[in-house]
Amino acid sequence: MVLPMNSRVRAALLPVAAFMLVLGIGAGGWLLLSHNAVPQLGGIGGPFTLTDGAGQTVTDRTLRGRYLLVYFGYTFCPDVCPTTLTAVAGALDKLGKQADRLQPVFITVDPARDTPKVIGAYTAAFSSRILGLTGTDDQIAAVAREYRVYYAKRRTGEGPGDYTMDHSSILYLMAPDGHFIAPIAANETAAQMAADIARHLNAG
Template sequence: MLRTAAIAASVAVVALVGGVWYATTGPSGGDRFAQCRAGAVAGGSDQIGGPFTLVNAAGETVTDADVITEPSLVYFGYTFCPDVCPFDVARNADAVDVLAERGYSATPVFISVDPERDTPEAVGQFADLMHDKMIGLTGSPEQVKAASQAYRTYYNKQDGDPDYYLVDHSTFTYLVLPEEGFVDYFRREETPEQMADRVACFIEAS
């Protein structure tokens, strides 16, 4: 697809560290989504996700209830990211388009981990460039940190030029359902079609 093909292949910035480790275990009893999962979260999926309060592209304060109104692909990154974020976010946008072609509606969500540079206008422009349904979110450093901690993500601002610094960050995409919260995650190597297959499975099972 054009968005993904237009962006050069990238290398991972950093693996997810501390707090969350993913195991590749089989389905467990009593889980109606078991057939949809590719893996399991150590400690259970309820260890990831939860309420957040952030700021949207219009400068409005919003909560997770305002944002997660349908199946959503949530990604933590930053607009100045030179390689990984554009590739991953474009892949997520492509997955949303594949789902739409199959009759399913989903929303891509981009949460900045660089509140110093990522203003509401910046995340809005980035989201609009990637997909017309994408929601871009930022916030105060405290709001961003709280959202990141809720999803057990990692980010760390590198030392260097105060205007052109990089931010190391984890690169998982999270599938979040309105009534369920976090239900699954996707690694960087998964294709839009593979993501769409699993998202559709969760939608059908919910």
């Protein structure tokens, strides 16, 4: 417990530094996003290969033909992710029949803890219509890169499982052909989210 300050600081910073290096491209995307460049920014989204709660492989191609609402988070997230997923579930209810054209997707940025079984049970607690996806570290890094999503591990204690994840707080509305349509803020209420989505679904 009473490590010298230097080694404590180093121990705390090393994993963060490693993550930042690996995720440099994601961080670049975040910089673009944070400067309101989203509508002008092409190339959000792209091919991915992931695994659903039943252990089945899901790719971007599997999901073509429906609008997607893509959100990145993790199941150990105690505060923000449940709020967002509840808003998504509420938006689905408010959209009524229109929601049949929409597939919400929750992709974990914490594949080490979020196994297929864990992610499937988690999304089911909010709505059976939300598709939870996980993958290998490389698969998650690849899909995060495609979506310009930033994520980083933050230690909260000494144990191997003692960490939280910082992650982008943006949902991506994608067209049935896989093209990016619009960002939706993760802190929107169900009503705001439903209105934003309906606007784009009606325009399409």
